[in-house]
Each structure stands twice: as C-alpha cells, then as structure tokens.
Amino acid sequence: MKCGADPKAKAFFDADTGEWFTRAQLSSRVTAFADRLRFPAKALGFHFAFNDADSLIAYLAAIEAGHAVVMLNPELDAVLKSRLIALFRPDFIIAPLSHPPEGIRPDGPEYSVSTSPHAGQLLLRSCEPQPYRIHPDLTLLISTSGSTGSPKLVRLSWRNLESNARQINQALRITERDRAMVTAPIFNGYGQSVVHTRLLAGGSFVLTRQRIVSREFWNFVSDAECNSIGGTPYFYSVLDRLDLDSLPARRLTKFVQTGGRLPEHLARKFHHAAAERGGALHLMYGQAEATARIAGLPPERLPEAARSIGFTLPGGRLSVESNGSPRRPMEEGELIYEGPNVMMGYATHPADLEKGDLLGGKLATGDLGYQDDQGLFYITGRKARFVKLFGWRISLDDVEELLAPAGPVAAVNERERILIYTEQNSAALAEPVQQLSARLRIHPSGFEVRTIGSLPRLANGKIDYQSLGRQPDSPHSQAAAATQWRE
Numbered sequence: 001m002k003c004g005a006d007p008k009a010k011a012f013f014d015a016d017t018g019e020w021f022t023r024a025q026l027s028s029r030v031t032a033f034a035d036r037l038r039f040p041a042k043a044l045g046f047h048f049a050f051n052d053a054d055s056l057i058a059y060l061a062a063i064e065a066g067h068a069v070v071m072l073n074p075e076l077d078a079v080l081k082s083r084l085i086a087l088f089r090p091d092f093i094i095a096p097l098s099h100p101p102e103g104i105r106p107d108g109p110e111y112s113v114s115t116s117p118h119a120g121q122l123l124l125r126s127c128e129p130q131p132y133r134i135h136p137d138l139t140l141l142i143s144t145s146g147s148t149g150s151p152k153l154v155r156l157s158w159r160n161l162e163s164n165a166r167q168i169n170q171a172l173r174i175t176e177r178d179r180a181m182v183t184a185p186i187f188n189g190y191g192q193s194v195v196h197t198r199l200l201a202g203g204s205f206v207l208t209r210q211r212i213v214s215r216e217f218w219n220f221v222s223d224a225e226c227n228s229i230g231g232t233p234y235f236y237s238v239l240d241r242l243d244l245d246s247l248p249a250r251r252l253t254k255f256v257q258t259g260g261r262l263p264e265h266l267a268r269k270f271h272h273a274a275a276e277r278g279g280a281l282h283l284m285y286g287q288a289e290a291t292a293r294i295a296g297l298p299p300e301r302l303p304e305a306a307r308s309i310g311f312t313l314p315g316g317r318l319s320v321e322s323n324g325s326p327r328r329p330m331e332e333g334e335l336i337y338e339g340p341n342v343m344m345g346y347a348t349h350p351a352d353l354e355k356g357d358l359l360g361g362k363l364a365t366g367d368l369g370y371q372d373d374q375g376l377f378y379i380t381g382r383k384a385r386f387v388k389l390f391g392w393r394i395s396l397d398d399v400e401e402l403l404a405p406a407g408p409v410a411a412v413n414e415r416e417r418i419l420i421y422t423e424q425n426s427a428a429l430a431e432p433v434q435q436l437s438a439r440l441r442i443h444p445s446g447f448e449v450r451t452i453g454s455l456p457r458l459a460n461g462k463i464d465y466q467s468l469g470r471q472p473d474s475p476h477s478q479a480a481a482a483t484q485w486r487e
Helices: 023-037 053-064 078-088 158-172 189-201 215-223 233-242 264-276 350-354 396-406 426-440 465-469 475-486
Strands: 010-014 019-022 044-048 068-072 092-096 111-114 121-126 138-143 153-157 179-181 204-207 228-231 254-257 280-285 295-297 308-312 317-322 333-338 345-347 362-371 377-382 386-389 392-395 409-414 417-422 447-451
Touching: 010 023, 010 053, 010 189, 019 023, 023 053, 044 053, 044 078, 053 068, 053 092, 053 121, 068 078, 078 350, 138 158, 138 189, 153 158, 158 189, 158 280, 179 189, 189 204, 189 228, 228 233, 233 254, 233 264, 254 264, 264 280, 264 396, 280 308, 317 362, 345 350, 377 396, 386 417, 392 396, 396 409, 396 417, 396 426, 409 465, 417 426, 426 447
Parallel strands: 010 204, 044 068, 044 092, 068 138, 179 204, 179 228, 228 254, 254 280, 417 447
Antiparallel strands: 010 019, 092 121, 111 121, 138 153, 153 345, 280 295, 295 308, 308 377, 317 333, 333 362, 362 377, 386 392, 409 417
C-alpha cells in the first residue's frame, strides 16, 4: 500500500456487508491474517477468492507473509479443483466455507484445519512440506483460463505487480481522489489491477458479489460515490443495454476498457457519454503475461482512433516484428512488448515454481498488428484467430466486431467454415451475415449461424472459445442457416 498515506483514509468498501475499511483497519487485518500463515520457508498457497472483504484480506496477507499465491475461482468445477490441488500440492488453501475444495477431508492425512480470522472462511494447511523450492521473487500466479482452471499458470513477481500498477496510475492519472467500482473478479488480472492501483495511489475501491445487471450493483456505485468504473467489451455491451443515463451513477466520469477490442460503435458512444459528464473513456490493452496492461489510448485521440490500442504505457516498449525483423509503419507483424511488468514465465508443473525470470522482460504477445505513422498501435487479430476461406485470410475478431451492432456473437473456425454463435434467433442475423459476406467478398456458404442459450464466458468476461469448440451440433440452428442461404 502507499507509504505515507493517511491511515484514516478509506481504502475499500465491502458493499454486500455495508462495511468501510480505512487503510489502518485494512493494514491491521492483513497483518493479523499474515501471522496465521507462518511456514518454515516460502510457501505456495491456493486462494479461491470472491469479491468480498474476507477474500481480499487473505489475498493481501498471503503476499505480505512473503508467500506465492495462486488466485482461483471458488466456483471452479470440483474435478478441476481437485486436479490442480493434486498437481501442485499447495502448502495452504484458503476458500469460502460455502465452496470448500472437494475431495479434501478436513483434518485428514493431507490437510489439517487451521483457524481463519474470518468466520465464513476455510484455512487448510498441508500435512506434508512442499517438495519443491519456490523462487524468492515469485509472488502471484494466475491461471491462463479462469473457467477451466488451466494448470498453465502465469508467474508474476512483486516487481511485476508494483511496476505495472505505477504504469497504469501514470497513464490514467489515478490519485487518492479516485474511487473505483470493481467489476471483475479479484482472482483475475483486471480485478487485481484495480485493487493494486488504488492501494498504491492512496485511492479506494468497492467490492461486491452482485452482478452488473442487478439494481443493487448500481445502487452500490451511487451510495459509495464511485467516480471510476471499467471492464471488458462485454461489460460495455451490458452497460449499453442497461442505458447508462438511466442508472444511479451520475458521479462516474472515468471509464476504462480492457480485455479485447471494444466495438467501434460502443467506443464512440461511451466516449461521448463520458465527455458529456466532464470525464473520459480510456481504451487499454493488456495481457496476463504482462501482469495486466501494456498500452492505452489517450482520450483526446477519440473518437478518430477508436480502433487503436494507443501508445505503450510509461516504462514499456512495443514494437512490430516479423520473423525477428522490425516492420515499417503500416506493415503487419507480431506485437512484441518489453517492460518491467513482463511475467517471469509460465508454470505447468510444480518444478516450474523454482525457476526465475525466463523472459528477461520481453514478451511475444501473439497479437498481430501494426503501428501507424503517428506512432499509434493497432491490433488486427490473434495468430490463432485467423481462418482462410476461399483463399482469403479472415480475422475472426473482425467478424465479431462487424456483427456486434446486431448483438453479442462469437465466431470460431470449424472445417473451413466460420461458425457464428448468437443468443438470438439465427434468422435475426440473416441480413447482417449476408451484408458481412458481401463486405468480405466471401460466399455465404462459408458462414453458419447457430443459436445458443448464452455465450460461454470466462470469469473475466471474455468469450470461452474452448467451450464453444465443444458445443454439439444444433440441428435447429443448422436448418435455419441452410434455409437462409437458399433464400
């Protein structure tokens, strides 16, 4: 937390319990919990965290105690929880009593119950010492897939966390006057970044387990006098349907977007909405592998540059390369990032916990893009998010953005076709898809529309494409699509 900050200043609000915590109260609670986490050596912890005070305090305590903590979704499938625990054998596990890790008997041969300072929280300690040494710099690990609990974990150091928080604070001009509503889980990178930046800057934030579509959520935004909010493109699509001006959120002036490209029509709409309030919309780009964020578009570049991710955050450097060679302005290549917030590497096995920094501050993002003659960066898609149809190279991200005005969709590649999943009746997309096929100069037979009850999403709001790839064929939607093309 920020050194020298007023200990009486508000740090965060647990909206579901109605309790405000000052910085002094938060510090005291964190230190008390950290005392419960004493081990002979640096330990590995699993923390299944909700957006509430108990989970936040436990998270900060694990870090203060000097351990490495893996942040996970409490609602992760039981089998996936067990798989992760069996693989990494954490020294301690923190979880809500309502969502205990299945398959572990309290006070059994593997884990014993320790007393948590929080009545609704379970604290388990391993009966056997961690067989692997943990690197002294390792602080935080994040699963690359919050919905599947992927054993591929991003390894982050304290330097990664602190440097990225400073970068974000400088780019967004976050001060002690900022109070943010947290819209993402604190077990993922974006939610954590909101916590870290406000604590570092001396600002404050609000936690709630209420969904963003609920009236309670927006009442909390109003009652806590939040002036800042942000989220993924999904968050802004929901906010568009809710109608910002009708919500009790008049104090909101700073809007932040990350987690994928925001459709241009929404970028323009919320830019104007923020400007009318005397505020601004900040479009940002990042990856968990770079702790949280890499680049941002200055609000004054909107709306003209709404498709751009902007400039690199202070202290970092972006470049565009192809086969190791730099590309000239307007030439496409892979975005390469260098900065103090680049992860130490991945962990897929406990033996990886011993490893130090394997990347040396340089990250091949896997994103394709270019830099224009003004220095602005643009993303054209992912390496794995392209498909060739009839000889044409098509970005699935572009397909989604072009269809976004018609409603939420997800595009995936299957057997030289583009499958478009929609929550609407497939017939509602008939005309937009026809227009899209004409625009891309692709025969309509290259597209198939399927109706799905709801698009599967990861905990951070992004589309869960792996889950979509496992969707069974839908005869109803396929028949509708076939009729559509015959017409």
